[in-house]
């Protein structure tokens with residue numbers, strides 16, 4: 099099966115119903131995408147498929163074969179992604195950091211879809227769990243990013 | 247071929263014929279050819295550090311902690327593990343301040359087991375808000391001593407007197423001649439000198455980094471997915487394992503109905519019966535997990551007398567009832583005056599029972615462990631932990647070898663909150679050790695989230711009964727409290743039957759309020775589930791119980807909760823000043839409900855806690871408006887659902903904020 103990951107075509111050998119998360123982590127060795135719950139609950143495994151955030155832990159790899167996948171490893175190749183990372187650093191968002199790949203990708207997807215999202219839009223999109231409680235710092239970073 | 251997780255790792259690193267710990271890539275990459283204070287070869291670093299039976303006292307042997315590289319960057323081996331609390335940055339600030347190297351020039355990793363790192367009363371653990379407090383002086387001295395050695399080296403090299411030299415960040419300066427030498431250029435020479443006996447520390451007024459906001463060293467790497475957690479590590483030739491535990495603790499696998507079928511599933515290497523679990527080892531974790539979950543296992547009930555076997559009829563509701571019914575008076579932890587008599591004399595007595603549920607740690611990184619038996623008889627382990635030496639000991643026991651034969655690696659933790667102490671069956675590493683031995687290859691075991699929730703060591707369900715006697719002026723004259731249950735300390739370090747356990751009553755006993763007659767006791771009742779330390783331990787529920795009950799006391803006596811607290815702190819000037827400062831900083835005490843500047847309806851509560859000697863007070867704001875997930879203060883007491891009995895008039899406290907509403911603590 100052929101996948102497009104961070105702009106590169108990659109051949110993978112995996113059962114079609116393998117969750118994308120495990121193909122990314124185990125076949126491609128890209129461990130920036132995290133396993134948190136495996137049940138579409140936490141968002142740690144978020145990647146972008148054609149720009150939309152998806153929870154890769156429940157997404158069969160065969161269903162994204164024709165889509166462009168962006169993982170955290172590719173985030174800085176995207177101008178919006180770069181801005182998000184800068185805002186994350188400026189606002190010192192990460193604590194343990196484990197949820198942050200998913201947070202950064204979710205934020206990037208939102209801003210690509212809506213350059214200046216309002217507070218409600220931000221709250222509706224930024225729903226990934228953070229056990230460390232970085233929500234306030236994420237809110238601050240998002241507020242700054244939403245100013246364009 | 248297994249893909250390499252870290253393609254950027256140079257392939258020419260010396261490996262001693264052993265696969266590398268890939269988590270150390272940055273350190274190893276930068277150390278190539280480095281002349282460091284003490285330790286030279288990256289492939290041997292870990293064993294060199296571990297094998298030194300240090301005669302010196304912990305914190306004194308500089309090379310165990312510090313390497314300065316030719317480019318002037320530094321590697322610091324931290325006695326404490328990073329898990330989001332920022333300790334790596336804190337030590338870069340502290341050591342960097344004295345060493346005169348800017349914090350951002352440091353890379354920090356968790357030190358391996360070793361006598362050098364036993365800085366917490368002769369032991370080591372990351373917890374109890376204790377890392378900086380236990381090691382601040384020692385780490386400053388370490389930095390200052392290393393700086394002194396750099397100065398000595400520079401004096402020799404430039405042939406000038408030592409006192410004609412000074413340092414600036416990263417360099418030694420000879421002002422008279424304008425010559426400078428980089429710390430990195432001096433490190434090799436400095437390494438040959440012996441550390442000074444006495445060394446002056448920097449004046450507080452000259453601090454540039456200690457006590458100043460400094461960006462976290464790992465913020466960028468954590469924002470770009472570059473930090474490697476234990477779950478991300480890979481060693482050459484490893485297999486992956488997943489487990490299915492007995493549904494109830496104590497159960498053992500009996501028969502597997504479809505073993506042959508599952509063994510034939512894609513990628514499956516082998517199936518293993520373990521104590522209380524069945525494991526599948528496979529080429530990939532996903533294959534192992536899918537296979538282990540396909541197993542049709544029948545479980546044998548626990549043999550009678552199995553310690554901590556989970557009774558078949560156990561339920562949280564049943565346990566709550568048992569805690570509530572456990573008779574007092576228990577063992578006193580605090581007794582002042584005569585609470586029983588004062589209660590009798592009170593013009594009014596109110597009482598309430600509070601409880602909090604069993605709670606999993608819920609750290610976002612599921613636990614994992616990699617075990618590799620090496621050809622020389624050593625066992626190498628990569629596992630999340632808050633206490634390397636304790637895990638080394640326990641692993642040695644599990645493996646049946648000497649502790650010196652265990653090589654232990656500690657990666658940054660994807661959250662911990664008390665999860666990664668030694669909790670018997672709650673730690674995956676004994677399974678990994680057993681599996682690696684059985685298959686003769688390195689094995690990485692990951693517990694699925696489901697298995698993690700099943701076998702985590704939970705915060706014990708808490709229950710406390712309160713009675714207060716209020717006088718005719720509405721002031722509390724007596725407090726009688728019983729905390730019912732068992733604390734993690736009693737479970738893991740032994741119970742003293744004639745003593746109330748500190749963590750069982752912390753947050754209720756020894757509060758600073760001047761209530762003249764007090765009795766606080768523990769009523770011991772064992773918990774069937776595995777219990778463990780959970781962020782701030784007893785305080786995480788007890789302070790909430792106590793402070794909420796104090797609000798009820800205030801209410802019953804028709805007192806303002808803030809004014810009553812101030813009054814009860816009349817002879818505690820520091821507490822009082824702090825409480826007043828908090829009120830002031832949040833714009834003055836206002837109980838509410840009131841309309842805020844933005845038109846929203848608000849109310850405020852006040853509470854204070856002093857977990858582990860740290861004073862925290864806050865005013866808890868609640869807004870009636872929904873703010874989604876945002877605004878969740880990290881210091882609010884979360885996860886509690888107190889139940890009120892006989893006290894219908896109850897104000898909602900910070901921990902029982904409904905979903906969608908928010909509790910704030912404004913840090914003073």
Ligand code: FES
Nearest residue numbers: 134135136141155
């Ligand atoms: S791991 Fe996919 S949502 Fe939690």
Ligand code: FES
Nearest residue numbers: 194195228229230
């Ligand atoms: S930073 Fe730790 S879970 Fe979000």
